[in-house]
Amino acid sequence: MLEHLRPAVSLVALSTVVLGLACPLAFVAAGHVAPNRAEGSLVMRDGHAVGSALIGQNFASPRYIHGRPSAITGTDAKGATIPAPYDASTSLASNLAPTSKALHDRIATDLAALGKRGLGAGETAGGAVPVDAITASGSGLDADISPDYALMQARPVASARGIAEASVRDIIATETQPRTFGLFGEPHVNVLRVNLALDRLPPGAHRGTPGQVAGVVR
């Protein structure tokens, strides 16, 4: 046993220095070749970081399309658990089972909220609410939604902005990412990119008064 002591201790020391320090630091240095990617793919507007291209952010305003429900929670000043959707200082799934009453109640609440935004089943091509609109992602930070869910939000967002619905649909179509190589993953729409494009629309796209009342039910 004792003859193994020196190799054991020196192997631990050597691997800690090489694999735990030198290699990670070398890659941090190498990351400066493409600093934006190495530092979290931050998206800049007017010189300020407004988010990450890979990380979702919370949207509540009727002027923006919204992402998926996020199951991330935080604690308030009294230590009670409160919702903290898209809090990217952490990451969390709901971990609720398909037989969970809590999941059933949450989805029923979310469906009702969609209805209040004017996002009834009638707004979609398939005639039903797409599943990503009422399910929380694994990370709580999903940056993407399905084209179906994006398009069903086009009318209320256009109405809130007082612009033509077609211009919102155009943006969504432009921002829809197909499957990689036509094979991997699902077609998806990055919510932040769509909303940045909405904010960039020239005033000429306006049809009415910005800030018009949202939630128009057909």
Next chain:
Amino acid sequence: MTIIGLAQIALVLAIVLALAGPVGRYIAAILSGERTFLTPVLAPVERGTYAILGIDPAKGMGWRSYVSALLLLNAVHFALLYAILRLQFYLPFNPGGVAGMPSALAFNTAVSFVTNTNWQAYTPEGGISNGAQMLGLTVHMFVSAATGVAVAAAVIRAFAAGGVQTLGNAWADITRAMLYVLLPLTVLFTIILMASGVPQTLLANAQVTTLEGATQTIARGPVAFQEAIKLLGTNGGGFFNANSAHPFENPTALTCAIETIMFLLIPFSLTATFGRMVGHPAQGRALLWAMGLILGLGALGCYAAEMAGTPMLHALGVNQALGNMEGRELRFGNALTTLFNVGATGTSTGAVAGFTDSFTPLGGLIPLFLMQLGEVTPGGIGSGLYTMIVFALLAVFVAGLMAGRTPEYLGKKVQAKEVKLAMLALLILTAWILSGAAVSLLLPAGLGALANAGPHGLSEMLYAWTSATQNNGSAMAGITSSGPLLAYGMAFAMLFGRFAVLVPVLAIAGSIALKPKLQATSGTFPTTGPLFIGLLIGVIIILGGLQFMPADALGPLAEHFAMRAGATY
């Protein structure tokens, strides 16, 4: 199920199987000390390492010496990692000022990473500093993976020749596995991941102002290098709480496919290593097919179950064309998510691209069952192969009982001692899993740890003990395992799961090595071809899986029928 989903699954598995042969033969050359294309570059580093370690790589070790080398190495590593976790506040690279980990949690975490389990009772964001991730966890991902390869190499050598006194040099095996196999692959895949958007930075968390004017704090860190060895070494411990569902660990559908290939690659390749080192490639292919068939069927079953969606959402009139999406990322879709999770439980990786707690009952049963089989489809790096060899011994033993002959495997007689040790290695795990889960469910502290009620609660607890004991590390993650009962209980489960198998397996190797190598005769049961593959699969399912049937019936199966009946808890 969709054609395009099935095509994604088929293509990823086909790439792994195509790479397994060449990579496995390369690993065989490395473990045999032969020259490879990396030798000119790395041989001086290898010699330098031996000089620092003060060892002679040509000096063989008997099985007892081999075991004590590995145990001592793991003990030193455990002590250092425990200290790093407790003292992380005083270490560099801690921009968030993370405090030291509490003792129960640090004990659980140190055991978890030393045993290649990577069960995460802690929340990485805010619970561990960049320095502790790098200096502690990343290092152990290399060492625990190399330990697995070393044991596999020792076991293979026992079958390769007759009358062998020694199983190889543990230090040389570990050094070669790290230097020639794990490190080059990790460097290669770190570059691929970084090019895909996985961060590698020491900057503090980013603060951004969202379009709606709120402040969003975005956790980041030196992710890419750790992510690469996390997957290549079948470790699975995520840099972030959401593991490979987190966009910074797994940014795109393409990285999801690549990461799946990363953790399946070496465990499948080691079958080819085995075939080459025993001088009979077909022997390796037989093990590969048994592993691959079970995994492939599991992947299809899980994908089918998840694409069916849930009755709850059907009743609410939701369009489930994408399948069950709770706990899943849109960019991956269900084909890649289920393949990732099934592959990560068929190997001992335990990483997740989607959250198993929210899988349908049958979709969640498949990852659970693959772990219960003993982590052999294809299992952890090294550990999958040596556990599979144990099953192969039991398969020839069963065949021998039927034919009334002393069983042989690769020309070595399999006798009472080996069969007893093989059964010990298997049964000890079953006993730990079932009694651990049962006792926890009888205690208030165990019941309080569950996130879901009804039969799914039982599934959560059973999954946790299975995962810890089989050194997988995935979870039905709603369970809270940071309390003392589960933190200590599962730490001992992980220790037993690793070393109460590793030691008997090396004892089998020591006993087998000494035996003469017999020539195959017309009476020898062939251990290649469809008959043996079928028998081996049967033995794995019956001996590995059947013992868990009653427990699985009370958890996932009961939940399935309750779900069909519209019950909620």
